[in-house]
Amino acid sequence: MLLRHWRETLGLASRDYFHEWQISVCFVLALAAVLGPMMVLFGLKFGIVGTMIDELREDPAKREIRPVGSGRYDRAWIDALAKREDVAFVVPRVRAIAATLEVGSARSPRILSLEVIPSAAGDPLLPPGAPAPRGLRQVVLSASAARKLQVSAGDGLEGSLVRRFHGHKERVRLPLTVVGVASARAFGRDALFASVQLNEALEDFRDGRAVPQLGWRGTPPQSRRYTGFRLYARSIYDVAGLEEAFERRGIEVRTQAADIETVRRMDRTLSAIYWAIALIGLVGFSLSLGASLWANVDRKRRELSVLRLVGFRTGDIVWFPLVQSLYTALFGWALAVAIYRAAAWGINLMLAPQLDAAQQVCRLLPQHYLVALGLTAGASVLAAVLAGLRAARVEPSEGLREV
Amino acid sequence: MAGPIYELKEVVKTRAGDGYSFRLRVPSLRISPGEKIALIGESGCGKSTLLDMLAFVLQPSGCERFRFNVEGKEHDIARAWKRRRQNRLAALRRRHLGYVMQTGGLLPYLTVRENMELSRRILGMKDDGTVAALARELGLHRHLEKRPGELSTGERQRVAIGRALAHRPSIVIADEPTASVDPFAAERIMAIFIEMVEARNITVIVASHAWRHIKQLGLRRLAHHTRRSRDGSLAETVVSG
Numbered sequence: 001m002l003l004r005h006w007r008e009t010l011g012l013a014s015r016d017y018f019h020e021w022q023i024s025v026c027f028v029l030a031l032a033a034v035l036g037p038m039m040v041l042f043g044l045k046f047g048i049v050g051t052m053i054d055e056l057r058e059d060p061a062k063r064e065i066r067p068v069g070s071g072r073y074d075r076a077w078i079d080a081l082a083k084r085e086d087v088a089f090v091v092p093r094v095r096a097i098a099a100t101l102e103v104g105s106a107r108s109p110r111i112l113s114l115e116v117i118p119s120a121a122g123d124p125l126l127p128p129g130a131p132a133p134r135g136l137r138q139v140v141l142s143a144s145a146a147r148k149l150q151v152s153a154g155d156g157l158e159g160s161l162v163r164r165f166h167g168h169k170e171r172v173r174l175p176l177t178v179v180g181v182a183s184a185r186a187f188g189r190d191a192l193f194a195s196v197q198l199n200e201a202l203e204d205f206r207d208g209r210a211v212p213q214l215g216w217r218g219t220p221p222q223s224r225r226y227t228g229f230r231l232y233a234r235s236i237y238d239v240a241g242l243e244e245a246f247e248r249r250g251i252e253v254r255t256q257a258a259d260i261e262t263v264r265r266m267d268r269t270l271s272a273i274y275w276a277i278a279l280i281g282l283v284g285f286s287l288s289l290g291a292s293l294w295a296n297v298d299r300k301r302r303e304l305s306v307l308r309l310v311g312f313r314t315g316d317i318v319w320f321p322l323v324q325s326l327y328t329a330l331f332g333w334a335l336a337v338a339i340y341r342a343a344a345w346g347i348n349l350m351l352a353p354q355l356d357a358a359q360q361v362c363r364l365l366p367q368h369y370l371v372a373l374g375l376t377a378g379a380s381v382l383a384a385v386l387a388g389l390r391a392a393r394v395e396p397s398e399g400l401r402e403v
Numbered sequence: 404m405a406g407p408i409y410e411l412k413e414v415v416k417t418r419a420g421d422g423y424s425f426r427l428r429v430p431s432l433r434i435s436p437g438e439k440i441a442l443i444g445e446s447g448c449g450k451s452t453l454l455d456m457l458a459f460v461l462q463p464s465g466c467e468r469f470r471f472n473v474e475g476k477e478h479d480i481a482r483a484w485k486r487r488r489q490n491r492l493a494a495l496r497r498r499h500l501g502y503v504m505q506t507g508g509l510l511p512y513l514t515v516r517e518n519m520e521l522s523r524r525i526l527g528m529k530d531d532g533t534v535a536a537l538a539r540e541l542g543l544h545r546h547l548e549k550r551p552g553e554l555s556t557g558e559r560q561r562v563a564i565g566r567a568l569a570h571r572p573s574i575v576i577a578d579e580p581t582a583s584v585d586p587f588a589a590e591r592i593m594a595i596f597i598e599m600v601e602a603r604n605i606t607v608i609v610a611s612h613a614w615r616h617i618k619q620l621g622l623r624r625l626a627h628h629t630r631r632s633r634d635g636s637l638a639e640t641v642v643s644g
């Protein structure tokens with residue numbers, strides 16, 4: 001029986017709502033006029049800040065933490081760093097002077113003096129899924145170096161290096177294989193990515209120590225110290241924390257934490273501004289809808305009292321304004337979505353020439369639409385509850401002899 | 404027949420305005436099932452006040468006894484009001500009462516048919532042709548799909564009568580059902596109305612200020628008289644029957 005009453009109330013409230021469609025359309029327009037621009041604003045905030053954060057995320061350089069000057073780090077210390085949760089990748093660096101190599105290829109007459117960068121599996125500068133250089137023979141070239149040497153993956157190279165040893169100038173040659181080429185975006189300069197092992201061999205050779213695997217002579221190897229490291233945080237959000245951890249240990253580092261913080265602060269500021277606007281908008285909308293629903297109860301006093309007279313219960317009557325305001329919320333939301341879609345389409349089209357193919361300045365996720373619907377429905381219900389309670393207090397005899 | 408359907412004793416309703424007060428007193432009133440009652444009196448004598456109390460929509464200011472007996476069950480209206488059992492009163496109205504208002508009281512957003520079906524629908528009664536039959540009797544069958552806004556005043560009054568009868572109530576209360584139509588139409592509508600309640604053996608209570616044509620329909624007139632204080636600030640109507 002309760003269900004039947006509820007269904008009848010729902011039906012009557014709907015009939016009334018659509019019968020008075022002019023007034024209902026006004027409510028819906030009033031809501032869409034508030035909600036539509038709010039969605040566009042949020043779409044812009046989300047799109048712009050999102051694009052900036054995506055850029056930060058996609059650019060591994062933003063996650064890099066580099067020590068300033070040279071220090072003395074042992075292998076165990078570096079390995080301990082690698083185990084940290086917030087560290088995505090770390091390899092030790094040898095002395096900068098030692099980490100160079102002259103390289104030539106059969107295809108090109110040029111000899112390049114390349115910066116040698118220690119690398120390993122998981123290096124964020126290398127293309128994901130591509131092989132990392134291993135052992136003493138494999139290297140990955142930066143895009144510009146590969147272009148100048150006119151080689152690609154699979155080709156051979158010849159490296160050569162010189163030292164003064166026992167008063168003589170000594171040159172050795174080192175045949176290498178290119179196993180990959182890093183993208184130009186990831187690394188702009190001429191460089192050669194090599195395993196830590198190869199880096200160590202180059203340093204040993206220059207220091208006059210022996211490298212038995214390559215047949216290079218010299219004094220017996222000693223325990224090794226590294227002068228630096230290449231480290232990438234797991235995400236941009238870990239950079240600030242890692243920076244702090246290093247400074248606490250007295251290691252000065254350079255990071256992009258300030259850039260990241262700027263974007264994050266902007267996100268927070270824009271979000272705060274946005275929510276302030278949204279709150280004011282929704283409160284304003286609730287008040288105006290509430291006031292109209294409240295006045296509606298007066299306008300419909302007679303009809304409501306007829307319902308009471310034919311035996312609708314107090315609890316049924318409460319639903320009347322509630323159902324109608326939910327209709328307003330639903331249609332208003334749908335119209336606002338349409339407004340947003342049109343505006344977003346226009347904005348993105350206008351700005352398309354300045355953007356990458358996948359980028360959008362104005363953008364919302366499906367859950368944002370649902371949140372908008374939820375908030376609107378909530379505000380409408382809130383607005384309707386007072387009117388509903390007032391409607392329920394309409395005495396059945398009251399409206400019967402309306403003046 | 405069994406006992407009275409309405410049983411009132413010392414029921415009082417006081418209405419006070421600015422320097423004016425009106426009192427309706429019913430020392431004793433019994434209405435038997437199937438009776439046709441007329442409440443005739445000048446304007447402002449308290450007809451609507453009494454009808455509203457009999458329709459359980461107006462709370463008496465005080466009463467010794469207010470019983471409503473229907474289908475072998477006794478309902479204590481005085482107690483229901485005192486305990487604010489609004490939903491119980493609503494249930495009684497829904498099931499047992501039909502009310503014809505002075506001016507329509509139809510829902511503008513429903514068609515004539517839906518207006519007449521309103522009470523049946525909340526009671527969950529199936530469509531058994533009653534509404535169509537009523538519409539034919541009332542001469543409304545051509546208007547069933549119209550909205551009240553497209554009807555003449557007299558037609559609306561007939562729709563209101565149809566709605567009050569459609570769910571086969573035990574009592575129909577009509578407060579000046581023909582006041583807003585011309586005298587000839589009024590006479591005809593009233594005649595149809597009384598004929599229909601008679602045919603259905605429904606108790607009916609009608610308020611009117613025209614006794615002349617009511618008399619011919621064989622209604623019992625409730626006795627009442629109104630007293631006013633000399634300065635006109637106090638009026639009391641006493642009804643009994």
Ligand SMILES: Nc1ncnc2c1ncn2[C@@H]1O[C@H](COP(=O)(O)OP(=O)(O)OP(=O)(O)O)[C@@H](O)[C@H]1O
Pocket residue numbers: 418419420425444445446447448449450451452453612
């Ligand atoms: N809501 C109210 N508040 C205060 N006084 C009221 C109210 N309704 C009616 N009255 C007063 O009660 C008295 C009886 O009113 P009621 O409506 O019962 O008269 P009536 O006999 O139906 O008159 P009419 O034939 O004009 O419809 C009148 O004097 C009126 O002024």
Ligand SMILES: [Mg+2]
Pocket residue numbers: 450451452578579
């Ligand atoms: Mg009256």
